[in-house]
Amino acid sequence: MMFNVGLLAVFIIGLLYPIAKALVWAFYSDGSWDLSAFGQFAANDDAMRSVPVTLLIVGCASLVATTMGLVLAYLNERTDARMGLFTDMIPFIPLLMPSIAGAFGWVLALSPRIGYVNQLWMAIFGTAGPFNAFSVPALIFVYSIHGTTFAFLIISAALRNLDPSLEEQSRLCGASRGRTLTRVVLPAMLPSIAAAVLLVIWTTMGGLAVPAAMAQPAGIPIMSVQILRFLQFDYPPQYGPALVMAFIMVGIIGAVWLAAARIRKLGRHGTVGGKTRVAARRSLGRWKWVARGFILLWATIVVLVPLTCLALVALNGYWAGHLRLDNMSVAHILSVFEPGSLNLISLLNSVKAALIVATIGSVIAAIFSVFVTSRKSKLVTVADGVMKLPTILPGLVLAIGFVLAYAGRPFDLGGTFLILVIAFLLEQVPKGTLTTDPIAAQVGRELTEASQVSGASGFRTFWKVHFPLMLPGTIVAWALLFVHVIGDLDTSALVASVHNPTIGSQMLRLGENGDYPAVAALALLVVLMSTTTVTTVFVLSRGRKWA
Amino acid sequence: MTSWQAAPAAATPVREPVMRVKNLMKRFRRNDGSIVTAINNISFDVYPGESVVLLGPSGCGKTTLLRCIAGLEDPDGGVIEFNGNTVFSSEAGINLRAELRQMAMVFQSYALWPHMTILENIAYPLHCLPAGSRPGRKEIAARVTDIMRKVGIGGLESQYPNTISGGQQQRVALCRALIAGTNMVLFDEPLSNVDAQIREKLRDELMEMQRAFGFASLFVTHDRHEAMVLADRVAVLNGGVVRQFDGPTDTYLHPADEFVARFVGPVNELDLSAREITGQAGEAVGQSPLGPIHGLLRAEAAADLVAIWRPEVARLGAEEPTSPNRWKCAIEVAKFHGSQTEFSVKVGERAFRVLTHGGGIPLPEGSTAWMSVEPRDVQFLARR
């Protein structure tokens, strides 16, 4: 009990201190309020332009993603084109293909001339391929990929909860399928669809991977990259304008998130039944196979294209105009990790950090969840809300705070392994609680109290009842945290450096230097480790004697 | 209140109670800031081997009372004694934690831990005993097997709770409650989430176990049939207050007030505007909308009164009876149930129910008849 309170308090202080430090740093200097940071921001053309450009591109990507998500969800929930495996797989795509690997994979695929898709086009049609990774449409496309999985999840959940009798009623009234879709289903789904649009913006806007790999070389100003430029390309780092941008980003993201939460609530009032019958599936006839082909094509493009390109470049050891299959060798990948090289150090650092953070973090998340769900006081609710801030704020923004708070005096942790662990823990534990909270709630009050009444101490109750019941969920949280840290770029970009490199920071550096074979090798390893972890946990979580 | 301090018929007066609750108070602050008094100055006791049932409508504070006793909720005032030890006393500043009270409780959901086998579930309280008094592994296993055999679930040791039936789960929960040798078990509506058909069977099993093992029980329910069957004594609760604490027969025949009368069984009632005492033993005549009615006064003088009688004490007949309480009535509905017949009748615009034994009374629907009730069966109770 005291232990839980202490742990939560330390965590919240660790989180609020960087935020407070960032506020003070940005707007306060030499004992008085100082708003010159705004001036510096406004004076930078790229920075100013990046706000509308980012919103436009992310907004378009979100519309594309939501449309795709809606189509996929409708096909899966309301027609016989449904493929169970696909539905089960879709939430895992972002885990199997972390955006830092996917983004560079798309660069290798769509670069003008030498991108493999363009090379393929050349080989087939004899003319130069039309794709350009360093363009606004390509950026929108790649942004929309992760957004689609997200939109799909939200919209198919909403479709499942939509009472099918609403549709049946409409058809009994004489409306055709099409009319029912446009007059009944879509309007009823509108809140969920709108929420999906906003939530896709929320998840994609703060990310660094896609714009760093694609927008930066193209000279398209995107906010997250611009923040990075203020801090890493300028010397000394310009914290003032970077923080101003960070606050603008938080403002937009916060507003978008709140609006989405509002709209989603509306949507819930709209669905009457709650848990209802499963809707009858519409038979598509021959079109069923077209629809299935479309679904499979999408999944293939999203996963296989970047993966194949990464593998080709990594195994070839170079990336050039002609694709040669005779030169492929694992030795090329191994040569990237010479002993003592930054590549190897970054790989080891990331794996070590991921193991530590996943292990400590998932346990802390489980402890927090048990504590928070078992105590319903206002103070605990507020503390829980504050603790969950990192699930809403972009990692890049938090990273600025972490650097400000812990890299310099009095902690002087800059460039150390410890600061990586601290930053990852502060960022990832709250994300872990999103997984462990519902499981703690399932454990319920009576199972705990039955243990108490049986004479068990608080520790015994945790160890014998909570821990084993929470273990499956905690293992899932462990896998999520591991995958997040291994594939992290947003935190690494600022907290890691050449003194404490991570895979993310190293890939960023290598990408700037054009060393794509090394980038591909690291990306491939990230995919490999993520896939192995996720599959193992998936298999493990099925082997329980009790359910 | 009739017999607050009366010892139960089952227990001899010299015996000390297993549990004694005195002036217990518990308030909650709702989310909107308002205060709810869930338990308002409740006192009662439970004797060895006795079955006490807390009966009341949902929200009357039954669960809260049980949780306060178990130590899962902190009362605001009062005393709780268990086996002669004070486990809670607001004045003495004693508040033993739940795990130290050595009480046993069967939860509404049975709260069997899904990840432990039946054996592990039942053995749990033994493993929680302090190091000095904890039996060895072998003895624990032997004791668990023994008690499981006694309640008739031998052989289920290595099963998990989700693979056994609801009835077996109840017995597992009971074994877990009894394994450490407690002499009293708390039950929070353990029969409320099983089907009506199984419920009676489980209830009878529970009584059988109690007889076999001899533990005292404090049983919470909102079901009056369950309460009547299970109880040696029933405490009828409403609004955090004990309205009556009596044997089931007394509670049914001599309810303390209108609320208790209605809650423990069906009633006929007539409002009284005035009453006059006519005899030594509380005989009285009241003024009702149907004219004077004779009955027994069972309320304080100042109370707002209502005359009450049960459907089965009323009589119906074609001939005019001699009883002073008789009314000409119209038979609206006659339902023949086999062992009894249930009539809905009307006197003017007022509806009454009459239950008669057997069938064969030639009173078809639509006919007129005489309804009567003896004065000793009519009670003038305080309106609530």
Ligand SMILES: Nc1ncnc2c1ncn2[C@@H]1O[C@H](COP(=O)(O)OP(=O)(O)O)[C@@H](O)[C@H]1O
């Ligand atoms: N934790 C709580 N917070 C606020 N009010 C509560 C709490 N627990 C119970 N109450 C209130 O106390 C009263 C009694 O509740 P309870 O003991 O659960 O009733 P019962 O078990 O008889 O249905 C109810 O009005 C209920 O709303």
Ligand SMILES: [Mg+2]
């Ligand atoms: Mg209750």
